[in-house]
Amino acid sequence: MNIQNLSREQLQERLGMLMQEYNSYKALGLKLDMSRGKPGADQLELTNDMLDPALLGDFKASNGFDVRNYGVLDGIPECKKLFSEILDVAPENLIVFGNASLTIMYDYIAQCMLFGAGAEPWAKQSGIKFLCPVPGYDRHFAILEHFGIEMINIPSNENGPDMGMIEELVKDEKVKGVICVPMYSNPSGITYSDETVRRFAALKPAAKDFRVIWDNAYCIHHINDTHDKLLNIFDAAKENGTEDFFIEVTSTSKVTFPGAGISVLAASDNNIKAIKSRMTIQTIGYDKINQLRHVNYLKDKAGVEAHMQKHAAVLKSKFDAVLDAFESTLAGKGIASWTVPNGGYFISLDVYEGCAKRTVALCKEAGVTLTGAGATYPYGKDPEDKNIRIAPTFPSRDELCKAVEILCLCVEIAAIEKILG
Amino acid sequence: MNIQNLSREQLQERLGMLMQEYNSYKALGLKLDMSRGKPGADQLELTNDMLDPALLGDFKASNGFDVRNYGVLDGIPECKKLFSEILDVAPENLIVFGNASLTIMYDYIAQCMLFGAGAEPWAKQSGIKFLCPVPGYDRHFAILEHFGIEMINIPSNENGPDMGMIEELVKDEKVKGVICVPMYSNPSGITYSDETVRRFAALKPAAKDFRVIWDNAYCIHHINDTHDKLLNIFDAAKENGTEDFFIEVTSTSKVTFPGAGISVLAASDNNIKAIKSRMTIQTIGYDKINQLRHVNYLKDKAGVEAHMQKHAAVLKSKFDAVLDAFESTLAGKGIASWTVPNGGYFISLDVYEGCAKRTVALCKEAGVTLTGAGATYPYGKDPEDKNIRIAPTFPSRDELCKAVEILCLCVEIAAIEKILG
Numbered sequence: 092m093n094i095q096n097l098s099r100e101q102l103q104e105r106l107g108m109l110m111q112e113y114n115s116y117k118a119l120g121l122k123l124d125m126s127r128g129k130p131g132a133d134q135l136e137l138t139n140d141m142l143d144p145a146l147l148g149d150f151k152a153s154n155g156f157d158v159r160n161y162g163v164l165d166g167i168p169e170c171k172k173l174f175s176e177i178l179d180v181a182p183e184n185l186i187v188f189g190n191a192s193l194t195i196m197y198d199y200i201a202q203c204m205l206f207g208a209g210a211e212p213w214a215k216q217s218g219i220k221f222l223c224p225v226p227g228y229d230r231h232f233a234i235l236e237h238f239g240i241e242m243i244n245i246p247s248n249e250n251g252p253d254m255g256m257i258e259e260l261v262k263d264e265k266v267k268g269v270i271c272v273p274m275y276s277n278p279s280g281i282t283y284s285d286e287t288v289r290r291f292a293a294l295k296p297a298a299k300d301f302r303v304i305w306d307n308a309y310c311i312h313h314i315n316d317t318h319d320k321l322l323n324i325f326d327a328a329k330e331n332g333t334e335d336f337f338i339e340v341t342s343t344s345k346v347t348f349p350g351a352g353i354s355v356l357a358a359s360d361n362n363i364k365a366i367k368s369r370m371t372i373q374t375i376g377y378d379k380i381n382q383l384r385h386v387n388y389l390k391d392k393a394g395v396e397a398h399m400q401k402h403a404a405v406l407k408s409k410f411d412a413v414l415d416a417f418e419s420t421l422a423g424k425g426i427a428s429w430t431v432p433n434g435g436y437f438i439s440l441d442v443y444e445g446c447a448k449r450t451v452a453l454c455k456e457a458g459v460t461l462t463g464a465g466a467t468y469p470y471g472k473d474p475e476d477k478n479i480r481i482a483p484t485f486p487s488r489d490e491l492c493k494a495v496e497i498l499c500l501c502v503e504i505a506a507i508e509k510i511l512g
Numbered sequence: 513m514n515i516q517n518l519s520r521e522q523l524q525e526r527l528g529m530l531m532q533e534y535n536s537y538k539a540l541g542l543k544l545d546m547s548r549g550k551p552g553a554d555q556l557e558l559t560n561d562m563l564d565p566a567l568l569g570d571f572k573a574s575n576g577f578d579v580r581n582y583g584v585l586d587g588i589p590e591c592k593k594l595f596s597e598i599l600d601v602a603p604e605n606l607i608v609f610g611n612a613s614l615t616i617m618y619d620y621i622a623q624c625m626l627f628g629a630g631a632e633p634w635a636k637q638s639g640i641k642f643l644c645p646v647p648g649y650d651r652h653f654a655i656l657e658h659f660g661i662e663m664i665n666i667p668s669n670e671n672g673p674d675m676g677m678i679e680e681l682v683k684d685e686k687v688k689g690v691i692c693v694p695m696y697s698n699p700s701g702i703t704y705s706d707e708t709v710r711r712f713a714a715l716k717p718a719a720k721d722f723r724v725i726w727d728n729a730y731c732i733h734h735i736n737d738t739h740d741k742l743l744n745i746f747d748a749a750k751e752n753g754t755e756d757f758f759i760e761v762t763s764t765s766k767v768t769f770p771g772a773g774i775s776v777l778a779a780s781d782n783n784i785k786a787i788k789s790r791m792t793i794q795t796i797g798y799d800k801i802n803q804l805r806h807v808n809y810l811k812d813k814a815g816v817e818a819h820m821q822k823h824a825a826v827l828k829s830k831f832d833a834v835l836d837a838f839e840s841t842l843a844g845k846g847i848a849s850w851t852v853p854n855g856g857y858f859i860s861l862d863v864y865e866g867c868a869k870r871t872v873a874l875c876k877e878a879g880v881t882l883t884g885a886g887a888t889y890p891y892g893k894d895p896e897d898k899n900i901r902i903a904p905t906f907p908s909r910d911e912l913c914k915a916v917e918i919l920c921l922c923v924e925i926a927a928i929e930k931i932l933g
Contacts, residue, residue: 104729110628114732136569144563150556159556161548161770164840189610190799197794201622205635205659214626214635237793238626272552349582372651372658373618378611380563380772388784 092379094423094506104385106507109500112455117155121458123494126434128277129485130349130402131409137401138347139247147380148387158379160204160392165369170382171352176392177311179323180323186366189377192340196270197234199338199356201375202369203267208300208454209335209361209435213240213267219365222260222269224252225465226439226478228277231270231306233278240267242469243296251283254290261296268302268336274321275309278467278480279439280432292327294336306340307492311399314406325357334359345394345402345436347378353377355384409445413495415440420499426506432472439467443506445496447476459494514846515927527928530921534878537918542879544915549698549857550771550906551823552830558822559768561811562809568801569808570726573693579800585791591774591803596836598732599762600744601778606789610798613761613775617691617725618655619760620777621789624688626661629721630756630782634661634688643690647860647888647899649698652691652727656890661688663890668697672704675711676753682717689723689757695742696730699888699901701853702861703740715747715757723775726760730825731819733766734855746778766823766857767816774798786866827857830904834916841920848928850902860888862929868897874922880915886930 094322104217120348125309152160152167165171166187173183178468188195190256195467204214213219220241223232235242245252245258252271260266269291273283283291294330305324327333358366388393414431417440421427454461454505462480465471481498518526530592547773557861573588578901586592587608596603611615624636641662644653656663656861664674664681681687694704704712712724726745734740749755759782764773779787810816833854840859842848847864863871868885875882883901886892904912 129582132578135578139565140578142565142568144560144565147563152814157553157556159559159769159771160689161550161765163771191795194795201626204626212635214633233793237790346580346799348580350580350584350797351799366562369658374612376771378772378802380769381799381802 093423094503095425096410096489099511102507102511105458106504106511109504109507113453113500113504116275116500117457119323121493121497122484125482125486125494126460126462127145128482129487130345131405131485131487132401134484135348138388140386141158141347144179146384146387150380152379152383156190156379158383160376162373163376163379165367166355166377167386168380168384169386170377173386173389173391173395174341174355177395178307178339178355178357179354180325180339184292184325184357184359186356186363186365186370187377187382188356190342190350190352190354191440192308192342193230194308194352195233195340195356196306197305199366200234200238200240202366203300203302206369208302209365210300213300213422216265217266217386219267220263220265220484221267222257223469224269224276225469226278226480227270228272229462229466229471231304232469235270237371244469244474247279247281249281251287254287258294261294261298261301264297266296267300268304270304270306272306272308273324274307274319275312275432275435277308278437279430280435280437281430282321285322288322288324288497291328292324292333293331294333296336301336303337305337307341308345309337309435309502310341311395311434312402313399314410316431317433319433325359338362345390346398346441347385349493353382361485374466401425406484408488409491410438412492413481413483416492416495416499420496421502424503427502434462438483440479440481440502441477442479443477443509445476446502446505447479448472448507449505450498450501452500453504457497457501459497461498514844514847515924515933516624516662520932521931523928527925527932528771528915530925530928534874534925537921538878539650540879542914542918544879544907545881545909546903546907546912547881547883547916549903549907551766552906552908553825555823555905556769556906557807558819562768567805567808570679571801571804574798577800581803582739582796584797584800585795586788587776587798588800588803588807590807592685594807594810594812594816595762595776598816599728599760599761599776600779601746605746605780605784607728607777607784607791608774608798608803609777611763611771611773611775613727613729613763614651615755616761616775616777617727619654620725620787621659623787624721624723626792634721636880637686639686641686642683642688644890645690645697646690646890647694647699647901648691648886650883650887650892652725653836653890655677658708665890665895669820670702672708674704675708679711679715680716682719682722684805685718686763687717688719688721689725691725691727693727693729694745695728695740696856697732698729698856699858699899700851701856702851703742706743709745710744710748712739713745713754714752715754716741718802722757725756726758727768728760728762730856732761732816733823733857734768735819735824735831736854738854746780756782759783765817767810768806776805785897827905827921829848829857829909833909833913834902834904837913837916837920841917842923845924848923853872856904857905861900861902862898862901863923864898866897867923867926868894868900868928870926871919871922872900874925878922879916880918882919
């Protein structure tokens, strides 16, 4: 039943019925949180064995260093080796950091602001801009806004961002970069096609200090048996001599513990050198006990993949719950569309145009907290007010099912209200 | 026997004898490292029990938060409480960070550069300066130099820096702050007198965006039974309404594990607010598993003090070894003076004027690595070329005794060479 084909009378009648249902939910006084991509309690239990001190042996890293003491700026060798396998990047092009890739990205852009990326400091160049594939990750946009970098929306489809538009815009010297999640993208869950990656690698920006923040947060975060594959950006870049344009990051936040994982940066020789020269001033080294703990627990790429399958089992049941509810409640009504990702942490839901804010507000009133409408766009401004990021991971499956029922109801209420005007 | 009273002939004869001894040391091919304030292997063993996962219980912080997950920007409540006891600062004026107070200081100054400290960003004000009590900590100076902040030497005595000079210099609006270690100072081991602290608190700088980086790294790091006491800078500042001028930091790097401790910042309400607003962009939160591990192991201030006594026992034997050797080998020769600290990690050795570089080079050649001569001054330039930072903690006691023998020998050789001209 496509809502748009109903008469005014039928819509009014249907709205009355839906509002009755909505009010009965409201009366329950629920408190359900689907706002952030936080792993659920069941996922937190999966890695507890990593805290066994026996894994730390005699505290010696493979280079003989005592991991309890100061030193080793860029990470213990076995930890770099593990990430080298995961990202398919040489160990010498990796640096292991603290518990958050967000901090790596913030610090990298702060460094570009103050010291530049091989040219004048960004803070001294007025009117600089970044290209932001949308819908995207609100914390990325927050960093750019914080530093006063103007953001330009780049629409995306199932292959990634509109590369024609990016190729055109980078001819402007003021455009200093792109920030994106190329695999199981936040929030759409799509993975950039090989052609998209190749076109990124072949970009010819006017700015000599151009940088793409390639946030590969979900590189091993498959949910379905069908895995997406992302072309290695550095392999593609090498063919074009553009390695310096790319700063790749990832972390174990959604592999081991969100609050106590380790993060890593991959970059060209030139960029690694510049970053290390800043790091020697900023730190003596990151937590190497945690690095050794991670390596001795996860062992190698195969070990990581086996561990990720445990997460996938939990996540698949939650993603299916959301997708099944969308399919059975919203499909065919002409008021919503959504992505069906093979991995990552989110589903991107497009509601009836102009209805995202109202839908989120209705949910909130009924005790279901969603990511704020607009959050998936720079400055929190969704030009069509239709995108909502769905984060199914944190609630229990039962809570999630309840929350999605309410969400579907609110999507329809908001759409009918809009059509009725 | 004061060397300066010897005749040229006597000096030449003595030099020949000392060089013979020196060459026999050189022939041993030793490799001894006294360059950094790194805890020794014996100290690293003291905290291993903190890694027992039983200490983490059900992973819940006192506010009910699961420490394994994302969240809690400023530290779990019990961790703030512990540091509140240690620093005698209200928990709401504290933020718990990652494993390095060096990073807190770097990030704070980076923030002042890009966003200012309540006024124009420092990066936009040309010719800004910091006052640096000397001798001081090389990593402090490295941060300031990295950001292009001009450094001005402030001589110190047993009460702290020359406050008259500081009071005069802060009348220059370009002077934006001071960076110092007020307790068991690096490298002199002295603690600022109550009067010094009160004069800091009463400073009337021309710059409205004036900041003192109060690096209280050694606040609980006593070695002797006689403990120094440092006046609480925030208590003194409150009387003058100058709380916003002070940023205090400390860490557990030399309490638990140097590479895997936790660090903390104490500041006024205004500064905490400004720092948190930056942090919400930079991170979702620091490693809370490590925070809980620390609190449940150390328990409270008394627990920390008991733990520090174990470190003190190890350190006292090493400090005594150095001081005894200095006393028996160098005293009365008129070529060296040194501090006798009650705590901290260093002894400050002043050799014969113009001889620090030569002394360090002689040591190096004989296999003893010291902190570079000049390192205790901004830009690595000791105007009198006489200060050497002695770091007795890292070598074993046997290695240390050997290293100090060689050091004393080199001090005398360099002095005699200098006098002979």
